[in-house]
Amino acid sequence: MFSLLTAVFFLFLWAVVWALCILGWRTARIRYAHPNLPSRLSSLTPSSAPGVTIIRPLCGLDQNLYNTLESCMNLEYPKYEVIFALQDEKDEALPVVRMIMEKYPEVKSRVIINKQKIGVNPKVNNLIVPFSEASYDLLWVLDSTITVTPGTLGRSVEAFLSNITPYASLNDPESSPLMSISDDERKPPMGGEVGLVHQVPVAVCYQKTWGSLIEQAYLNTTHAKMYLAINAIAVDSCVVGKSNMYSRENISQLKTPAPSLRALPNPPTGLAGYSPFLAEDNMIALGLWHQLKLKHAMTSDVALDFLGALSVTDYVDRRVRWLRVRKKMTPLIATLLEPFTESLVSGLYGSWALHRILGTNMIPVFLIHLGIWISIDLSTRRALETNVKNIGPPGSQAVFLAAWAMRECLALPIWLMAMTSDVVVWRGNRYRIVASGGCCVLLTSLS
Structure with a gap:
């Protein structure tokens, strides 16, 4: 019974995440x-x-x-x-x-x-x-x-x-x-x-x-x-x-x-x-x-x-920094649920929930989930770039997809790193992020 209730919860969460994805994509296409x-x-x-x-x-x-x-x-x-x-x-x-x-x-x-x-x-x-x-x-x-x-x-x-x-x-x-x-x-x-x-x-x-x-x-x-x-x-x-x-x-x-x-x-x-x-x-x-x-x-x-x-380390440090700031600014439940909105994690629990409730095969469901997710992301990107296509150098679709895949794989490790500390480095200074909406205290100057 517990696993069935868990599967129902994850199926509902999966549907909410997909509703947000579709709403964001639809907004991009319309606007x-x-x-x-x-x-x-x-x-x-x-x-x-x-x-x-x-x-x-x-x-x-x-x-x-x-x-x-x-x-x-x-x-x-x-x-x-x-x-x-x-x-x-x-x-x-x-x-x-x-x-x-x-x-x-x-x-x-x-x-x-x-x-x-x-x-x-x-x-x-x-x-x-x-x-x-x-x-x-x-x-x-x-x-x-x-x-x-x-x-x-x-x-x-x-x-x-x-x-x-x-x-x-x-x-x-x-x-x-x-x-x-x-x-x-x-x-x-x-x-x-x-x-x-x-x-x-x-x-x-x-x-x-x-x-x-x-x-x-x-x-x-x-x-x-x-x-x-x-x-x-x-x-x-x-x-x-x-x-x-x-x-x-x-x-x-x-x-x-x-x-x-x-x-x-x-x-x-x-x-x-x-x-x-x-x-x-x-x-x-x-x-x-x-x-x-x-x-x-x-x-x-x-x-x-x-x-x-940016190096990959620079990217990771930047994401970790703003996650540590944001976790003090938003309700705890929003921070805890954030990994469940990512493509890989949501695909895993969504395919498991369908398998537990309907008996479907997890692997095809996960692959279909990921394929639709990638298509929506690429469509969102194209819509946003409609009026700025001539700004910046041309890019390779294959390289973009490789970078996208690396981003998706790094999402959960970055979130886990962000949860381990409240100290960030920004513009040559170390800060401790405290409660009260993300106030910060200057610890040391690294410059």
């Missing part, structure tokens, strides 16, 4: 597998369009840095500025920034070098001054490795302003209510409205080391599929910080989620309240969702993430 329409806000005049401040936090020479930064200087949007944020005037990224600014003098842009350290998270330290000095309330934070297509900004603003006017009214700019909404008049979103717009990351691999190829296979299939499915269900926040747009006013209203900081006489609010968290992007999104009751939206654009040359 991304068609050419993007031009941004309908591109025809507005600068005086009538809400302004946007793009912030690029930088630290060192990331992969393909010139092209990633140049992409935000060619946007089809009438009113925006770009802030390049650094913490050291000797940073190697600064000469690249200067070249970009000289090439595009018509784009409003500036450099902010801020050495202030308000917490252990270097990205928050880098962003704190640009947040306060931005010219506009709408902020679009783009990581240094991210490239976007020219229409992404306009479509993101449309999604953000969907609280104000239906998309249909944007077909006729002359009659659109947006024509009369300047940046000064636009109010920040309120509960029930869209307060964050983000894009799914899609990896581009120039230096084809096995670590970077495995990372690309992970981001463009498993990660994207689950990311889209969870956001489609929308029962809770699920956001990565590669490309995020939100209101500065909304961010300023957030209370720090760190209990130790909340106990202070004057606990920090706004961005400063997220300085103890390595995954500040996810925590800010959770704050907008739960504290301010703001919804999240996605566009039909992707955030192109240019990967550097």
